[in-house]
Amino acid sequence: MSAGRATATPLGISLLRLSGPLRFLLVSSFLIPLGSFMVLPFMSVFLHERLGMGLGAVGLVLAVASLVQFSGGVVGGALADRIGLRRTMVWALTVRTAGFVGLLLALRWPPLVVGALILTCCGAALYLPANKAYLVRGVDDERRPMFLSAGNAALNAGMAVGPLIAGPFVLSSPGWLFLATTALFLGVTAGHALLPTERTPVGPAGGAVGADPGKADGLPVSRGLLSGVAPLPFAANLLAFYLYFHFQHYLAVFAVERASSEFYSLVLLTCFVLVIVVQPLASGRIRRMPYRRALVGGFLALAAGMAVLSAGTRTALLLGGALITFGDIVLFLKNDLEALRRSPRSDAVVFGQQRLAAGLGACASGILGGQLYGLGLDAGETGWFWLAAAAQCLLLPPLLLAVRTAPGAGKPIDSTTRRKAGS
Secondary structure (H helix, E strand, C coil): CCHHHCCEECCEECHHHCCHHHHHHHHHHHHHHHHHHCCHHHHHHHHHHHCCCCHHHHHHHHHHHHHHHHHCHHHHHHHHHHHCHHHHHHHHHHHHHHHHHHHHHHCCCCCHHHHHHHHHHHHHHHHHHHHHHHHHCCCCCCCHHHHHHHHHHHHHHHHHHHHHHHHHHCCCCHHHHHHHHHHHHHHHHHHHHCCCCCCCCECCCCCECCCCCCEECCEECCCCCCCCCCHHHHHHHHHHHHHHHHHHHHHHHHHHHHCCHHHHHHHHHHHHHHHHHHHHHHHHHHHHCCHHHHHHHHHHHHHHHHHHHCCCCHHHHHHHHHHHHHHHHHHHHHHHHHHHHHCCCCHHHHHHHHHHHHHHHHHHHHHHHHHHHHHHHHHCCCHHHHHHHHHHHHHCHHHHHHCCCCCCCCCCCCHHHHHHCCC
16 A cells, blocks of 8 residues: 555644554554653663662763664664565564563663663664655655654654653562563564565566665665765754754753753653644645755754753743754754755665764764763853853854765755665
8 A cells, every 4th residue: 555645634644544554653653662761761760770880881871872773773774775664674673672671681680781771772773764764655755744744743752651651660660661661562563564565666677666776687786874875964964963962961950950850851741742743734844945944944943942941940941942842843854854855875774874863963962062061060050051052053054064965966866766766
């Protein structure tokens, strides 16, 4: 059943009008982060208080896990290009389920916990590029933003609900929590195994229209993981995640100190709700927006949000979080769409390359931002940290204008060419 037969509504995509496999995939896009965020946001508390790891070791483990989860997407995209989207998703979910089994066993043998956490992150890295590519396969350029934003909305809904469900049980009953999460992933994995395998259409000359352009006469040709990357969307995604993760990494300690942990949870919930509601509604406008204008508007929203946060009041925390969320709604979706448009590689590979950029940006934010925040703590004033972040939002994006593509590379690719390139 073709994804392209789904019809758009003013509120985005009606699940009732999608094919069964796509409805299942969108429901899974909610259930998978729901299960993951019942566990992963609390790993620092679990590792430190339940297993007795020092905070320095906890930080190192989480940094490595985050880098694997984001940057490993480039491997996931390449794997999907080789063995297919459905098979990649099934293997990825199998790996992730094994990771949650490992977390359950780590309650008896704590040394397993680090390997189990890394395993869950490997599964996430392999899954997302194939998931996004399966969701938009056969969809024309005009409706792709709707499908991607629907998937993002489902993902953010799961991320918002998971911690609310699991919070009371993380320290009191982690065994039952890990067992429930494992059972959820077993069910989702079984459902993915029943999805239709994507078919490669046959061209008029008898050749495979969907054949990877990296193959000649049916024989594999070696292609690098970054071959065909669209330089400007890749660099813009890296920078967007670098700046956004100042907010993601350091808002908790800043907000809890000035308000409370409950108010910090409210700020996060507000941000999730904005993504769920606003991105599907705005997806068409974001698609039509000129790329440079989207970059300028998105980074300005990030800068405004960071500057507002520096005030440190409850109102500033809510308003700053909302402005930053509006910026990431535009930047993250537009960068993916532009990367798809400019790269000749398959959708899964493009999504994997964009995840690599996200991982590099998030990692750089953790390292450099941590040093800046530490200086603020030592000086007894962390408000200036957000002003420094706002300044970076204004000063660094112009450097993107220096990004140039090689002759013939990174040019926009039309829909027909993309389908022939293995999308």
